Structure formats: C-alpha cells, structure tokens
Amino acid sequence: MDSFTPMQADDPTYSSAIRGGWHLLKNQFKTLWPALLIFIFLIGIGFAIDSILNFSDPTYVQLRQFPLFLWITLLDMGLFYLLAKSLTGQSWHIGNLFWAFKRGEAWVLALIYAVIGSVLEAYSGMPIVQPGQKLPADWFMHQQIWIMFIPLMLLGAFFGYVFMLYSAYGLNAKMSITSSLGIFGGKLKWLFFPFILGAMLILVFIGVGIFFAIFFGILFFLVKYLGVMLVGKIVLALLGVVLLIALEMAILIWTFGSMLIATGALMDMGSRHNRLVP
Numbered sequence: 001m002d003s004f005t006p007m008q009a010d011d012p013t014y015s016s017a018i019r020g021g022w023h024l025l026k027n028q029f030k031t032l033w034p035a036l037l038i039f040i041f042l043i044g045i046g047f048a049i050d051s052i053l054n055f056s057d058p059t060y061v062q063l064r065q066f067p068l069f070l071w072i073t074l075l076d077m078g079l080f081y082l083l084a085k086s087l088t089g090q091s092w093h094i095g096n097l098f099w100a101f102k103r104g105e106a107w108v109l110a111l112i113y114a115v116i117g118s119v120l121e122a123y124s125g126m127p128i129v130q131p132g133q134k135l136p137a138d139w140f141m142h143q144q145i146w147i148m149f150i151p152l153m154l155l156g157a158f159f160g161y162v163f164m165l166y167s168a169y170g171l172n173a174k175m176s177i178t179s180s181l182g183i184f185g186g187k188l189k190w191l192f193f194p195f196i197l198g199a200m201l202i203l204v205f206i207g208v209g210i211f212f213a214i215f216f217g218i219l220f221f222l223v224k225y226l227g228v229m230l231v232g233k234i235v236l237a238l239l240g241v242v243l244l245i246a247l248e249m250a251i252l253i254w255t256f257g258s259m260l261i262a263t264g265a266l267m268d269m270g271s272r273h274n275r276l277v278p
Contacts, residue, residue: 012261021258028086036249039079046071069114074100077167084168105173113159157194164263179266193262197255
C-alpha cells in the first residue's frame, strides 16, 4: 500500500498534494467507501432535520443553520482524522468519524466556526428563499449574495486548514489557528489551493455530466426498445443514485486527501508536530 511519510507531508507542492489525494483514492477507495457512505448518510440526516425545522418554522432560518454548521464541522474533523490515518498506513475504524465529538478543543473550534458562519449568513442581507420556494431568476445578481459568498469562501478555506491541523497534525486549537493564519501572509499561495481544487472539480463534473448523459441516454433507448419501461426506469434510477453516491465518495477522498497533504505546508518546520496523526 502506498502511504505518505511525515517528510512528504511537511513540504508539499500543489502537484504533490493533488497526486497524493489521487493515490489515496486509487489505493484506498475499496476500504474507505463504507466510512464515506456512513459519513454522507450522517450529513444527510443533519440536512434533513434542518430542512424539517426550517419548513415548520422559517423564522430566522439562517440563524438556525448554527446546529447544522456544528454537526457538519465535527463530522468533518472526524473524517479528516480517519483519512489521515489511512494516508499514513495506520489502522482506522468507523468510530473515528466521531473522534471530534469526544474532544473539548474540537467543540471550541467548531463553535467558533459555526457562530461566525451562521452570523455571516444571517446578516449578509441575502434574499431569503423559504423551503419549497423557487430561486428568483435574478438571485445570483443580487449584490448581497457576493457580500456573503466571498467572506464565507475565505472563512471556509481558513478553517479547513485549522481543522486539518488539529485533527491530522496534532496541533492544539490555538496553534492550529495561528499556523493557519499563514495563508494570509507568508504562505499566501495555499489560500488559493482549495479554489484550484474547486475549479478542477467543476471540470470533472462537466466531463462526468457529459458521460452520464450519453450513458443513460443509451440505456434509456435500450429500455424503451426492449419494452420494459417501468422496470427499466426503476433500474436506471437506482443505478443513477449508486453512481452519484460513488462519485461523491470519490470526490471527498480525493479533495480531502489533497487538502490534508497541502496542510503540511503550514507547519513550522522546526515544530515537533511534524507528521500526520501523531
């Protein structure tokens, strides 16, 4: 099994981080997929509960995103810990997904992020769209959208590094925040790395979308030709769901694996905390 040594994690480049995420996906997908499936299921539970609460009482809908921010953040830290173990060839188990729930400092970091994120979302002036309503045609043209979007993107990049330094590199909460501030200073180039991954994902989605359109178009034609429309539609729907879930799992492994390796660039080279998962 290919795994990354501490020295490889300490001084990464864009290309080595991206390759490392790909190696993790290629070599470990067959063992990691159950953990990713459970992670996606748990995230889905959070969104489902949030939607039910907001639908029943849409008042202050953005402020009520706070529990969802908290839930997702703690699960993310657990997944980072689990993936870092896999990256370094260490044993892991499904229970690692709840690793952050048992640590006080993890709760502190998650609370800080949840408070800032939910407040930014609530007071950005963004047009409110209630559950079940359609987005206005000019929704993305509102200036308020970008007032919220840009700070949240920067906040997400910064805290992504914070959570990974805490979960995978063994830094305490204060050191994780201090080290992550480097993306706004001497290590500015790493501020843009998450957005580069995002741009690459857009290209992947375009390619996959074209492939899915052709693939399912052919299958639908065959189903119609064979005259088994009802059964065929059910099978195609199930196949589509399975493929989408598999794609989401693959994307999570690659992007988070790449980010975990990139996070090593923010480490103080003289620090004793110089390895994934101490």
